[in-house]
Amino acid sequence: MAEPRKILTLNAISARGLARLPEHYTVGGDIADPDGILVRSANMHDMDIPATVRAIARAGAGTNNIPVKKLSERGVPVFNAPGANANAVKELVIAGMLLAARNIVPAISFVEGLTGSDEEMHKATEAGKKHFAGTELPGRTLGVIGLGAIGSYVAEAAIKLGMDVVGFDPAITVDAAWRLPSQVKRAENVEDVLRMADFVTLHVPLLDATRNLINAQRIGAMRPGAVLLNFAREGVVDNVAVIEALDANKLHAYICDFPANALKGHAKVVALPHLGASTEEAEENCAVMVAEQLADYLENGNILNSVNFPNVSMARESAYRIAVANANVPNMVGQISSVLATAGLNIHNMLNKSKGDMAYTLVDVDSAATDAVMQQLSAITGVLAVRYLPAA
Numbered sequence: 001m002a003e004p005r006k007i008l009t010l011n012a013i014s015a016r017g018l019a020r021l022p023e024h025y026t027v028g029g030d031i032a033d034p035d036g037i038l039v040r041s042a043n044m045h046d047m048d049i050p051a052t053v054r055a056i057a058r059a060g061a062g063t064n065n066i067p068v069k070k071l072s073e074r075g076v077p078v079f080n081a082p083g084a085n086a087n088a089v090k091e092l093v094i095a096g097m098l099l100a101a102r103n104i105v106p107a108i109s110f111v112e113g114l115t116g117s118d119e120e121m122h123k124a125t126e127a128g129k130k131h132f133a134g135t136e137l138p139g140r141t142l143g144v145i146g147l148g149a150i151g152s153y154v155a156e157a158a159i160k161l162g163m164d165v166v167g168f169d170p171a172i173t174v175d176a177a178w179r180l181p182s183q184v185k186r187a188e189n190v191e192d193v194l195r196m197a198d199f200v201t202l203h204v205p206l207l208d209a210t211r212n213l214i215n216a217q218r219i220g221a222m223r224p225g226a227v228l229l230n231f232a233r234e235g236v237v238d239n240v241a242v243i244e245a246l247d248a249n250k251l252h253a254y255i256c257d258f259p260a261n262a263l264k265g266h267a268k269v270v271a272l273p274h275l276g277a278s279t280e281e282a283e284e285n286c287a288v289m290v291a292e293q294l295a296d297y298l299e300n301g302n303i304l305n306s307v308n309f310p311n312v313s314m315a316r317e318s319a320y321r322i323a324v325a326n327a328n329v330p331n332m333v334g335q336i337s338s339v340l341a342t343a344g345l346n347i348h349n350m351l352n353k354s355k356g357d358m359a360y361t362l363v364d365v366d367s368a369a370t371d372a373v374m375q376q377l378s379a380i381t382g383v384l385a386v387r388y389l390p391a392a
């Protein structure tokens with residue numbers, strides 16, 4: 001019989017995604033001793049993550065709200081949903097460019113402030129509309145910083161709208177590079193993008209290397225009257241430097257997904273409530289993807305789309321599977337094999353892969369492993385987590 005599993009949800013997760021979890025899973029927002037956690041943007045850095053947790057699944061792209069390093073030390077994979085919400089973010093970025101180019105938000109505020117009779121309003125409209133005249137997108141240059149799932153979609157959409165696109169990504173993946181239209185020009189660094197672009201959009205993860213990526217000095221390198229769009233993370237942009245640049249008419253507008261006191265009430269700022277991925281489609285895509293990944297990990301030990309562990313997948317050919325998360329150091333496979341051999345367990349199939357400091361080993365053996373064997377595996381220096389996964 002399948003072992004009962006408990007999944008704690010820290011945010012609302014699309015019902016279609018939750019429906020992908022096996023029937024023997026109990027899911028809820030108030031669950032003790034969970035085997036796994038499903039999360040969106042909830043901040044987990046100060047959370048006491050129970051020792052029972054074997055995996056965390058982020059129904060989205062960014063994992064900066066999750067203490068990935070601490071979880072790696074416990075041998076716990078963090079899954080995400082690469083690309084599953086990219087179209088939703090792309091659409092909001094295009095909307096953001098149009099909002100800025102056509103001065104739509106200040107124009108709406110102007111209309112909301114009109115008073116008097118219809119005739120008086122019409123007169124004020126015709127007199128006032130010149131203040132909101134805008135520009136069109138074709139022929140303008142969009143600079144894209146970060147050409148992953150979202151950045152490459154945005155670049156493609158902008159080309160279709162008749163824009164020129166220049167992009168920078170020091171670690172672009174082969175898949176993303178294939179997706180990019182040939183018209184996208186390659187910049188050698190951030191400054192090149194800033195120098196060439198009328199609109200600059202950011203699509204990088206929040207890392208030490210990207211914190212305050214756009215600061216006063218870099219804004220100084222931007223074209224006068226440029227528009228900055230940030231649908232990545234708040235910490236990627238120095239809000240104070242942005243406000244100074246808007247006040248000095250250096251920047252035309254700042255369109256972002258991250259409200260903050262420094263930005264509040266500024267006429268040239270449009271701050272949305274972290275809405276990039278908030279579409280029915282994106283919420284469902286993300287939830288389905290991570291629910292399937294989480295269940296396959298908990299049931300079979302297979303790993304797909306973990307940010308801290310390699311992809312590892314092995315078809316089941318025996319009823320007895322052992323999964324070992326370990327540090328990526330020499331002689332781990334040798335020591336694991338030796339424990340199994342000493343216990344008289346024949347290895348039917350074995351797969352070991354690594355990613356950075358982490359490694360992961362799946363072993364199918366021909367007969368049942370005892371608790372004593374599992375304890376011996378756990379005791380190997382460098383082994384971080386061991387699970388026994390007999391077929392249900």
Ligand SMILES: NC(=O)C1=CN([C@@H]2O[C@H](COP(=O)(O)OP(=O)(O)OC[C@H]3O[C@@H](n4cnc5c(N)ncnc54)[C@H](O)[C@@H]3O)[C@@H](O)[C@H]2O)C=CC1
Nearest residue numbers: 061062146147148149150169171203204205231232276277
């Ligand atoms: N506003 C929202 O609701 C959403 C925001 N996001 C944010 O957008 C970020 C990007 O998402 P995806 O495109 O799906 O991720 P992705 O992982 O597909 O792409 C990120 C790209 O940024 C590049 N990169 C990293 N450091 C860089 C640097 N210093 N300069 C230039 N490029 C750099 C990487 O090489 C990668 O190609 C996420 O990490 C998340 O923070 C993602 C989804 C929704």
Ligand SMILES: O=C(O)CCC(=O)C(=O)O
Nearest residue numbers: 040041060061062277278
């Ligand atoms: O789940 C959300 O609404 C936030 C999405 C996001 O920021 C991400 O996927 O990185």
